[in-house]
Amino acid sequence: MPLPPSTAERKPLHRRKVVCDGYERADGLFDIEGWLIDTKHTVSRTIERNDIPPGEPIHSMGLRLTVDDTYTIREVAAAMDFTPMDFCHGVPPNFQALVGIQLTSGLRKKVQEAVGGKLGCTHLIELVGHMATVTFQTIRGKDPLDPKRHRPGTVPTVMNSCRGWGDDGPMIKNLYPPYYVGTDK
Numbered sequence: 199m200p201l202p203p204s205t206a207e208r209k210p211l212h213r214r215k216v217v218c219d220g221y222e223r224a225d226g227l228f229d230i231e232g233w234l235i236d237t238k239h240t241v242s243r244t245i246e247r248n249d250i251p252p253g254e255p256i257h258s259m260g261l262r263l264t265v266d267d268t269y270t271i272r273e274v275a276a277a278m279d280f281t282p283m284d285f286c287h288g289v290p291p292n293f294q295a296l297v298g299i300q301l302t303s304g305l306r307k308k309v310q311e312a313v314g315g316k317l318g319c320t321h322l323i324e325l326v327g328h329m330a331t332v333t334f335q336t337i338r339g340k341d342p343l344d345p346k347r348h349r350p351g352t353v354p355t356v357m358n359s360c361r362g363w364g365d366d367g368p369m370i371k372n373l374y375p376p377y378y379v380g381t382d383k
């Protein structure tokens with residue numbers, strides 16, 4: 199279902215496109231690739247690039263995170279095709295600092311500590327968050343309804359992560375009955 203129409207006349211100015219893909223590798227690891235592209239609908243300027251025509255990227259950059267089934271980053275590749283300044287192109291090697299980080303709770307803080315501020319790139323850091331979700335969908339999403347994916351004695355990691363996995367809803371009731379708190383037990 200689309201969004202309702204805007205109530206005011208408007209003109210497009212900026213578009214950000216984020217695409218993320220998850221792959222299972224033959225060696226048992228997973229590649230998660232993300233790409234971010236910013237474009238303007240009018241001519242724009244940066245300090246170094248002068249007049250940038252409409253539709254030409256201001257930012258076009260990506261990451262590949264190779265992760266294992268514990269969501270731990272094992273390898274990183276970063277690329278920047280378009281940036282506002284040439285100086286930005288020195289950032290990709292710094293993203294090697296992400297190796298060893300788990301794409302689990304506290305991720306934003308861990309990424310900020312590793313490549314935040316002048317070490318990193320706001321756009322690539324933001325991309326990591328999208329990629330973490332895709333990692334979860336890639337690894338766990340192979341068969342999310344298989345209750346054997348849950349370690350006995352621990353709260354299911356998906357529980358209360360959204361309405362669909364609420365502890366009072368049908369998914370928890372059917373897949374993880376001991377954790378169900380609904381009134382129709």
